[in-house]
Amino acid sequence: MAPCAKLYRPQWILWSCAFGVAVTLATLLAALLMLVWQSLPVFAHSGVGLLTGTDWYYPEQIFGALAMIYGTAVVSLVALVLAVPLALGAAVLSAEYLPPGPRLAVKSGIEMLAGVPSVVYGLIGVLFLREWVYKGLEPFDPISGDSLLTAGLLLAVMILPTITTLCDDALRSVPAAQRAAARGLGLTRAEAVLHIALPQAAPGILAAALLGLGRALGETVAVFLVVGRQDGQLPGNPFSLTAWISPGQTLTSKLGGPETHIAFGDPLHWSAMIGLALLLLLFVGVCLAAAWGLERMMRRSTDPVAEATP
Amino acid sequence: MSEKNTIAHRATEGTEICGSGCGSSSATSVSPCEKNSPLLRVRNLSVSIGKAAILDNISLEVPHRTVFGLVGPSGAGKSTLLRCLNRMIEMTPGARVTGSIHFHGQDIFAPTFDSDVLRTRIGMIFQQPVVFPTSIERNVLFGIRRLRRLSRSEGTDLVEKSLHEAALWDEVKDRLHASAQVLSIGQQQRLCLARTLATDPEIILMDEPTSALDARSTEAIESLILRLKTERTIVLVTHNLGQARRVTDWVGCLCPSVSTGAGEMLESACCDAFFGSETCRRVFRTLADDETLS
Amino acid sequence: MTASRRLIRFLLPSIAALCAMFALTAVIFILGVLLVRGLGSIDWAFLTSDTRSAGAEGGILYQILGTLILIATALAVAAPPALAIGLTRVVFLRSRPRAARVVDALLHALNGIPSIVFGILGLLIFLKFFDWGKSWLAGGILLGVMILPTLTVSLVERLAAVPRKYIEAAVGLGLTREQIITAVWLPQSWSGLLTGSLLGLARAAGETAPILFVTAVFSGATLPTGIRDNPVLALPYHVFVLAQDSFNDDARANLWGAALVLVLLVACFNLAALPLRLNLHEESRHV
Numbered sequence: 001m002a003p004c005a006k007l008y009r010p011q012w013i014l015w016s017c018a019f020g021v022a023v024t025l026a027t028l029l030a031a032l033l034m035l036v037w038q039s040l041p042v043f044a045h046s047g048v049g050l051l052t053g054t055d056w057y058y059p060e061q062i063f064g065a066l067a068m069i070y071g072t073a074v075v076s077l078v079a080l081v082l083a084v085p086l087a088l089g090a091a092v093l094s095a096e097y098l099p100p101g102p103r104l105a106v107k108s109g110i111e112m113l114a115g116v117p118s119v120v121y122g123l124i125g126v127l128f129l130r131e132w133v134y135k136g137l138e139p140f141d142p143i144s145g146d147s148l149l150t151a152g153l154l155l156a157v158m159i160l161p162t163i164t165t166l167c168d169d170a171l172r173s174v175p176a177a178q179r180a181a182a183r184g185l186g187l188t189r190a191e192a193v194l195h196i197a198l199p200q201a202a203p204g205i206l207a208a209a210l211l212g213l214g215r216a217l218g219e220t221v222a223v224f225l226v227v228g229r230q231d232g233q234l235p236g237n238p239f240s241l242t243a244w245i246s247p248g249q250t251l252t253s254k255l256g257g258p259e260t261h262i263a264f265g266d267p268l269h270w271s272a273m274i275g276l277a278l279l280l281l282l283f284v285g286v287c288l289a290a291a292w293g294l295e296r297m298m299r300r301s302t303d304p305v306a307e308a309t310p
Numbered sequence: 311m312s313e314k315n316t317i318a319h320r321a322t323e324g325t326e327i328c329g330s331g332c333g334s335s336s337a338t339s340v341s342p343c344e345k346n347s348p349l350l351r352v353r354n355l356s357v358s359i360g361k362a363a364i365l366d367n368i369s370l371e372v373p374h375r376t377v378f379g380l381v382g383p384s385g386a387g388k389s390t391l392l393r394c395l396n397r398m399i400e401m402t403p404g405a406r407v408t409g410s411i412h413f414h415g416q417d418i419f420a421p422t423f424d425s426d427v428l429r430t431r432i433g434m435i436f437q438q439p440v441v442f443p444t445s446i447e448r449n450v451l452f453g454i455r456r457l458r459r460l461s462r463s464e465g466t467d468l469v470e471k472s473l474h475e476a477a478l479w480d481e482v483k484d485r486l487h488a489s490a491q492v493l494s495i496g497q498q499q500r501l502c503l504a505r506t507l508a509t510d511p512e513i514i515l516m517d518e519p520t521s522a523l524d525a526r527s528t529e530a531i532e533s534l535i536l537r538l539k540t541e542r543t544i545v546l547v548t549h550n551l552g553q554a555r556r557v558t559d560w561v562g563c564l565c566p567s568v569s570t571g572a573g574e575m576l577e578s579a580c581c582d583a584f585f586g587s588e589t590c591r592r593v594f595r596t597l598a599d600d601e602t603l604s
Numbered sequence: 605m606t607a608s609r610r611l612i613r614f615l616l617p618s619i620a621a622l623c624a625m626f627a628l629t630a631v632i633f634i635l636g637v638l639l640v641r642g643l644g645s646i647d648w649a650f651l652t653s654d655t656r657s658a659g660a661e662g663g664i665l666y667q668i669l670g671t672l673i674l675i676a677t678a679l680a681v682a683a684p685p686a687l688a689i690g691l692t693r694v695v696f697l698r699s700r701p702r703a704a705r706v707v708d709a710l711l712h713a714l715n716g717i718p719s720i721v722f723g724i725l726g727l728l729i730f731l732k733f734f735d736w737g738k739s740w741l742a743g744g745i746l747l748g749v750m751i752l753p754t755l756t757v758s759l760v761e762r763l764a765a766v767p768r769k770y771i772e773a774a775v776g777l778g779l780t781r782e783q784i785i786t787a788v789w790l791p792q793s794w795s796g797l798l799t800g801s802l803l804g805l806a807r808a809a810g811e812t813a814p815i816l817f818v819t820a821v822f823s824g825a826t827l828p829t830g831i832r833d834n835p836v837l838a839l840p841y842h843v844f845v846l847a848q849d850s851f852n853d854d855a856r857a858n859l860w861g862a863a864l865v866l867v868l869l870v871a872c873f874n875l876a877a878l879p880l881r882l883n884l885h886e887e888s889r890h891v
Contacts, residue, residue, distance in 0.1 A: 014782065016688065093621055097620065110627045117866060211716075218719065220720040277720070280720075284717070
């Protein structure tokens with residue numbers, strides 16, 4: 001036999017890896033297809049009305065999710081508006097002002113927020129936040145402490161650690177040479193942060209906000225416990241804020257509730273619930289895709305010093 | 311040039327006196343008060359970063375409108391010394407500085423001394439040019455915009471003036487709004503210089519400004535330095551002895567001490583004196599691997 | 605320097621510090637409340653006895669056991685595919701950056717799927733199609749798929765950090781790709797799988813939504829004896845149910861105790877992963 005002839009070696013590692021990947025992909029694909037398939041009846045029944053209908057009353061087979069979409073939007077908006085500035089501020093502190101030791105301490109402290117399970121957040125929401133909101137809103141005569149606002153406040157704290165960590169990473173990825181050049185010109189540290197670091201970290205910060213949004217959209221348990229779970233609360237006037245302080249419903253709180261079990265018996269009802277799940281997936285998917293695109297954009301423009309042709 | 315000798319004599323401290331008449335032309339007229347007080351005076355400066363000693367008991371004086379060169383082997387602490395002169399050493403974690411540096415007679419490390427203001431009067435050029443990701447025009451005005459309000463016409467005039475001074479105007483005058491990052495590396499370095507010049511500093515610190523550049527850009531920057539020193543003072547770190555000979559009026563040589571490894575000032579002398587001396591020959595031998603004396 | 609510049613120089617770090625302090629206050633509040641209200645209920649009896657009177661008396665033994673069973677199953681379900689995908693991503697797709705990006709995107713997407721969607725899928729597959737009734741295995745599988753990205757990403761990070769020189773040396777010695785995997789890649793990166801596993805376990809332990817429909821019951825279950833119609837109790841579900849009916853004061857003390865145990869359990873896994881995570885940063889600095 002020639003000295004370097006290739007011996008046949010069974011590549012079992014390669015094949016088992018390929019198998020593993022294939023099985024995973026197939027499962028995910030099958031799951032997605034199943035969701036779509038199971039939701040077809042309600043789209044046949046209501047068409048686009050699923051998204052635009054304002055009432056949801058399953059005994060009469062009225063399936064309109066607009067109020068839930070509105071609730072999801074409000075809750076997420078409140079959470080973002082509160083969480084992003086706070087997270088950015090904390091990230092600026094840890095990335096730009098703190099020496100390595102305290103920076104690690106602050107980052108770890110904030111990351112502990114991420115380690116708390118969502119059901120515990122829900123518990124704290126029920127037993128504390130609810131009372132505080134109720135008392136705080138007294139001038140407006142609220143029905144109870146459960147409302148879209150309460151859910152938004154709770155969510156803000158839940159997504160805070162994610163956004164903070166990602167903003168910190170984005171800021172740290174701006175090269176130190178840029179800041180040094182700015183300081184060398186006589187810019188103050190604050191000016192270097194505001195005019196050099198933040199603008200260059202902007203895509204990463206935006207991606208962080210989008211990922212936080214994705215998380216907020218999909219959170220079920222904590223929102224379920226404090227949102228009030230009241231259907232059909234779509235305000236007549238888009239600028240009225242009364243809906244914010246009243247109990248409401250989000251896509252996730254509906255899905256996590258008793259109706260999912262009830263729907264088991266009725267195929268149309270069931271497909272409506274699946275339709276809601278698909279809607280949720282769609283919204284979350286858009287956020288994640290946008291964040292993914294921004295992150296790739298940031299990674300591509302890392303080193304601005306040109307090795308251009310002379 | 312006996313006037314120069316007198317200055318040289320008074321400016322050095324316990325080091326070799328410049329005996330031979332300095333042939334180096336420093337064609338500036340030095341005013342009487344400037345004659346007596348150097349622009350920058352460093353006394354007993356020692357720097358350590360963490361546990362490592364970087365500089366040991368450095369003293370030197372930089373006269374007005376000269377080019378002061380800092381030479382020596384790598385690792386001697388030249389860049390660290392430069393960073394002390396505009397207090398950028400404070401941005402290095404763990405850095406401890408003892409000794410004093412006086413700028414116009416005032417101690418720059420005094421707590422009441424504003425380091426941000428200092429850096430507008432002592433500018434810095436780095437080894438790797440750092441342009442901001444914006445247009446050429448905005449790059450030039452980046453620093454000066456913080457200091458005072460500029461009207462549109464003032465801004466454009468200043469951009470033109472600074473780019474002229476940095477010998478970059480002709481190459482970019484048609485594309486001031488283009489991104490600065492498409493410039494070649496030699497052009498970027500001159501842009502950094504223009505940006506620094508726009509803040510009108512008295513002193514410009516240059517940390518090996520040409521080591522990343524090709525021969526043509528190096529030549530351009532060197533002639534620029536010779537032109538600049540009529541108006542401003544320059545402290546130049548270079549490990550290229552040829553460059554030091556071409557461009558500097560005064561040379562300080564830093565070498566790591568055998569005992570501590572920290573840089574110490576071996577000699578500070580006017581240019582021609584230095585290049586004839588024994589110290590120079592010794593340093594040349596250590597630098598012979600990385601550079602040629604051209 | 606103008607007054608406004610001085611003002612901004614002062615304001616920016618001050619505001620940033622206030623933001624950070626708010627976040628830290630939230631952490632301290634949450635942990636403090638849990639400890640203050642929950643620590644009192646926890647004793648050995650609490651951890652080892654059965655629940656009685658719908659949570660008002662007794663302990664949380666079977667909830668703890670149920671959670672442990674679920675997360676162990678999840679790990680068993682997630683680890684093999686994680687290994688397969690991780691190796692594929694780093695070793696086999698090294699020369700195909702586009703396919704590698706697809707894999708990354710898929711993992712990213714999987715990670716972002718809301719947990720309730722997993723619950724719904726579980727309802728669909730295990731209850732409707734397989735007709736399993738409530739089953740611990742269904743929950744374990746769902747949780748496993750959910751933590752798959754966590755394990756994989758951690759493994760991929762570690763695999764990618766294996767220094768090229770080891771691979772080159774192995775290639776130079778004439779090892780086949782499979783041999784290099786067993787001799788170099790895996791030994792150098794198993795800690796990544798371990799870290800990912802610990803983080804995944806932490807995540808799975810705290811999840812409620814996936815097990816809401818297909819696995820958990822509030823009472824009546826102890827240890828499973830089969831697959832179909834064998835629900836388990838679980839800590840997160842226990843807290844979830846009690847939180848909705850929080851007017852019974854007796855149950856309230858135990859409720860905090862259960863919540864605290866859950867948080868401590870999750871924290872244990874997260875903390876166990878910490879030294880390995882810090883290690884990775886150390887090594888990537890030397891490489």
